[in-house]
Amino acid sequence: MKSFFTLATLFITSLAFTQNYTPIAVTGYNFDVIAEATPAMTTTNTAMDGSDYVLYNQTYGSSFGTGTGLPNNGLITSGSSTYQLAPYTSDNVIFLSTGQTDSLELTTPSSYSSLSFLGFSTEGAGTVLFIIKFTDGSAMVVPSSNLPDWFTGTGAVINGFDRTGRTGDTPDYNAFQPYMYRINVHLSCADQAKTIQRILIINTTSSPSIKTAIFAVSGASPVSTSSILGFHDPDCFGETNGYVQLTPSGLTPITYSWNTSPVTTTQNLNNKGAGTYTCTITDATGCTQQLTQTLTEPAAIGSSQTVSICSGESLTVGPFTHTTSGTYNDPLSAANGCDSIVTSILTVTNINNGVNLSGHQLSAVASGAQYQWLDCGNGYAVISGATAQTFSPTADGAYAVSITINNCTDTSSCIVYSTLGMEEGSKVVVSCSPNPVSNLLEIHANEPVRSVEVVDLFGKKQWIVLSENELNMSDLSTGIYLLNVTTNSGEKRVLRIVKQ
Incomplete structure (x- = not known):
């Protein structure tokens, strides 16, 4: 147990680095000591010291013209740390006498690299001990930490929010006090991987008159979240100009170990060919993370493609353009100096859109296609049911046919069909x-x-x-x-x- 306590103390005192703390939703506060309206006697349920004082919010303060009070939304920000006070209409503090214990339950159990508690002591400086319970049944005991008095301490996170008499609604009109302080607790690498479920808080102060108050807890995400900043594949087959760049995260100093021969110990990996590269990153807390990046190289031989287009369309390969069927071998030179051959097997669908007129029948020249005959004189309207290669008009007019082959479509010219002046039984057709x-x-x-x-x-x-x-x-x-x-x-x- 001694070694465990020593380790926890190390995390409290020596890892004082800047982290972004965000509010953690918890339940379990045991008293309401913040008045949101008058009278304070009915909007709180206990006093914080022997003088019958409680805290109040800005709405309460405005009724007395104090210009002070805790933020109405309960949000407190100090540098990169943010804390969320519990609603003022319910219990909003873990308020403990000497030797008492209570706990906060995380609404959503989560993993954190550090915890930050916001609070103060009354009637003098006190001490608190935290026991962090994990979902796997294990626990981390954090030795007692100092929690300064709300009027005499230093290093406050927020101050000047004033206090009021609970019985007589008598604000102090103090724009400088009280103070709230934070206690930061840093978890070991092993504990950062665990999920926190509950936090026990114990007032370990020796003086029986000193009480401790914890108003909020915030957390910082696990810090060992290094990432790959960028990478570059080798420009050509067989070349060794590839690289991998990392963005490290964690407590410094950080060490690196790449799976190369010999082992590379720098943050970035340079002058490498195709392959899969893994770096093991270790920070000062012993937290490790592995990042893997695969570098690929262009193929050593040219590429090929089979393409089908319609008449009038074109295939473009680099500076080359092709519009007729055939096989094309186009040499390309990339900006990086790698030469390659692109082989294109091109099929161009040409549609004969001619139409023959024989007797009373129009016939599309193209066979084996999809057909749709159109009425040119009616805005090229589709003629219902006229989807065969041949079409016999029932009335004089101009007609065309839309022909589709291999998803390519072309439309014929309009053919005038007229029986005007045609003798009965005549087989002469003119258009x-x-x-x-x-x-x-x-x-x-x-x-x-x-x-x-x-x-x-x-x-x-x-x-x-x-x-x-x-x-x-x-x-x-x-x-x-x-x-x-x-x-x-x-x-x-x-x-x-x-x-x-």
């Missing part, structure tokens, strides 16, 4: 594309065309030369025209076109 037209208009017929006459809506003929079933419409004004088409057999057809 044109594109429609609307800007320049060249192509005449489609299932027999040779003898002549084409272009007439505007006023009946005026427009003289256009017919060359190999093509009409150059570029000189016509925008508008609607009629084509009077005569075939070699004497069949006549009238087509309606739009000139853009």
Whole structure:
């Protein structure tokens, strides 16, 4: 037991380093000594000394114009430490006479590297002993620590919050006193790994008139949480310019041991090739942590890829661009000087979007695809059920087909389908594309065309030369025209076109 006490004393006195303490939620306070409203006699349940004094909050103080009092929200901050007082409407202190013991239960059992207790003694300086109970049944006994008097001590965390007579509601109007102090308890490395469940507090003062008061407890997370700051993989296959950088945490001095041959004992590892590297970090308390980082290198051979794109799209590999099917070996030079070959097997899906007109039937040239026929004159509306390679219109108009192959889609030009002037039983079919037209208009017929006459809506003929079933419409004004088409057999057809 002596050696254990000696170890605990070491942690109290020699490990006085800066830590961030945050409030720990606990239950078990045994008295209410902070008045939140008048009269103090009914908003507290005991006095703190022989003069019948209690503490009060800012709301209570404002009713007397004192300008003092504990914060209404109970939050007390000093440097990197924050403490949360219990609600003023319930018990809010562990208040003990000499030899008495009570405990605080953690609402959520947790692990901590250090604990910080906020409190003071009354009627003189006192001492308190803490026993920290862990969920595994073990305990850490912290030898008695000094807890200064609320009016005569030094090194206060907070002061000037005043006090008031419990019986007569008589504030002192003291802007400098009382004082609250902290006692920091640092856990051993082994105990930092345990989960704290309960804290026993004992008033070990020799004088029977001195009472001790603990108002809050805060904790600091385990300090041995080193991390990898960064790393760099070797630039090229077989190179040794990789490194690993660490951000250490813990009590100094800190030692390092890397799994290299020979062992590296520096914080950072430099000039290394591909591999898995582990560092064992040990701080001054004996807490150890292992960090592992794997460095990888580029492959020694070139890479390959198989890519499919649609016609009109392209594959880009570094500075190289490919738009046709084939196998390409592109040499690349990285910024770090490593050369590699990227092999690309490229397949480009080209869709023939041509449409043939035969009799009363339109037929897509491309086979083995998905089809959807469209009504050009109705905003390219989808024609319900028209999903075959062939389509027989039921009305004159302009039609196109959307063709999909290998997730690539292309749409044909609009084909004008017209039966105007067609004699009953005639098998001659005439159409044109594109429609609307800007320049060249192509005449489609299932027999040779003898002549084409272009007439505007006023009946005026427009003289256009017919060359190999093509009409150059570029000189016509925008508008609607009629084509009077005569075939070699004497069949006549009238087509309606739009000139853009």
